[in-house]
Amino acid sequence: MAVPVLIIGAGIIGCAIARELSARGVHVQIIDDRPVAGGATQASAGILAPYIEAHDRGLLLDLGVRSLALYDDWIAAVSGDAGVPIEYRRPGTLEIALDADHAADLRRATSGGNPQWLDRDATCALEPALGSIEGALFVTTHGYVAAPELTAALARAAEHHGATFRRSRAERIERVSSHLRVVTASGAIDADRVVLAAGSWTGALAGDRWAAAPVRPVRGQLLQLGWQGPPVTRILWGPECYIVPRADGSLLVGATVEDVGFDERATAAGVRDLLDAACELLPQGWGATFMNVRVGLRPATPDDLPLVGEGETEGLVYATGHYRNGVLLAPLTARLVADLIVEGKRDPALEMLAPGRFASRT
Ligand SMILES: Cc1cc2nc3c(=O)[nH]c(=O)nc-3n(C[C@H](O)[C@H](O)[C@H](O)COP(=O)(O)OP(=O)(O)OC[C@H]3O[C@@H](n4cnc5c(N)ncnc54)[C@H](O)[C@@H]3O)c2cc1C
Incomplete structure (x- = not known):
């Protein structure tokens, strides 16, 4: 029997849609060969800053x-459904001018x-570091x-409403x-509708003349530092990096923007550039503890806007290409798709x- 909705991709977009649909009583199955949030989402800084990201x-x-x-x-609602707290704060952003x-x-x-x-004085009074x-x-x-934490909660909330998850890679959609048939390494799954939330990997699957081409990966590296200096309380947005103060006292420093295809390695140059940029803002940064570096592939489109809605193939719905703003746009995307x-x-x-907006329809 066909499942009503099969979602390909358990990043923040796929999980947000799964939770929204299942909360509205739709039976949903999600497949991904990575763990929940194992794609771009695990590297995300989770900043919610539309007035900076989309100046004009x-x-x-x-x-x-x-x-x-x-x-x-x-x-x-998600925290309630999942029964777990989610680190979410609105301390404001300081977009910093160095000259x-x-x-x-x-x-x-x-x-x-x-x-x-x-x-200068008013800014430094707020952020003495x-x-x-x-x-x-x-x-x-x-x-x-906290984007990975939120995505885990979305998955748990979706399960609470009856959604099921399966570790499997979709090879093609027919x-x-x-109905639609999604062929995976471990068998075929028939579905009335398929939601393609495969992030940077969408192009390999789309098989749909209109939308196969435009999503490309843009690598981002993000550092986490243990901070011992004066407290940082607001999100700092400098010319070359941003800094997010987390509840545990650590700082996230992001992010590189690199056109290197599907290469998910952390590089010495990426780490060096981010440390240089962070220490230009916070001179005591050189004494911070290096905790980790995360890497993700942002799903970019030619106009920096996501692909959301029906494709050329009947029953296939796209929810991908959110580039730098997938975390910010997740609740709205889930609502529009549901x-x-x-x-x-x-x-x-x-x-x-x-x-289909990039396709020539001749
Ligand atoms: C360093 C960095 C910092 C960022 N900071 C921010 C930020 O501050 N604010 C913000 O809003 N956004 C930010 N972003 C962007 C945001 O992380 C992405 O837009 C968002 O995570 C995209 O979510 P997604 O679910 O579409 O993709 P992903 O999280 O990449 O998930 C796609 C999933 O699809 C799965 N998949 C792909 N192909 C298949 C297949 N064939 N079969 C089964 N599964 C498949 C993958 O395994 C993956 O798990 C940042 C990104 C990076 C890299």
Whole structure:
């Protein structure tokens, strides 16, 4: 018998959709050959900062702001369903200018979110660990979530509502009479609908003329440092790196942006560049404890917007290509996909996110 919905990919996007659909009473199966959150999601800094990520960038900013507005209630619901706490805080971001030109640019920024310009003294009064800076743009509504922890909670919440997980790699998707067949190394699974949430690996599976090509991997490396200096309480966003202060007192430092195909290695150059950038902001960084480096492949598209919605093949729904903002956009993506599958409701934003938008339809 065909499962109603099969989701390929147990990253934050696949798990968010699984939880949303199963909470609405749909039976869902998820397959992934990696553990939950084992792709880009495990490397994510989890920053929720639409007004920085999408300075003046139309639809991406709108989507980010919409999704951020869902976050408080979403975290409470997921945490309740899963029965586990999730590290989620909204301490605000300080977008830091190191010189007068950058300060002038930031002061002109019209990115919304009620940004407040702080001069050097006001910024350092908030964050005494900062070194030599010009000032900072403070957006109080921004925050972060522990992305792997959240994704594990989403998976657990989905299971609580009846979803099932299977460790398996999808090899191809075929249309077979009234349903779709996903062929895996351990047998075929028939499904009424398939949601493709395979992140950077989407292209290998899509087999769909419209959407096969555009998702490409962009490597990101992220460091975790044990911090012994004066407390850092807000997210610091410098010209060459960002720094996220975690509840355990450690700092996340990210992230490199590298076009190196499917290479998931951490490199000496990546670590060096991030340490240089972090210590430019926090001079005491050279004395920090090096805890670990994580690497992930961000699923990028030509216009930096995700692919969400129906593809060319009937029954196949895309939810991929979230590039630098998959954590921020997860609750909204889950809602848009569930509305589409359960109610046949097409949010107006789906038109701009259509998986076929890059294809020539001649
Ligand atoms: C260093 C770094 C920092 C980041 N920081 C932020 C941030 O601060 N804020 C933010 O919002 N975003 C951030 N991102 C981006 C964010 O992590 C991604 O957009 C998000 O994780 C994408 O989620 P996903 O579920 O689409 O992909 P993934 O997490 O990559 O999951 C895709 C899953 O699909 C599985 N899969 C693929 N092919 C198959 C197949 N054939 N069969 C079965 N399973 C398959 C993979 O194994 C994988 O588990 C960051 C990314 C990186 C790398």
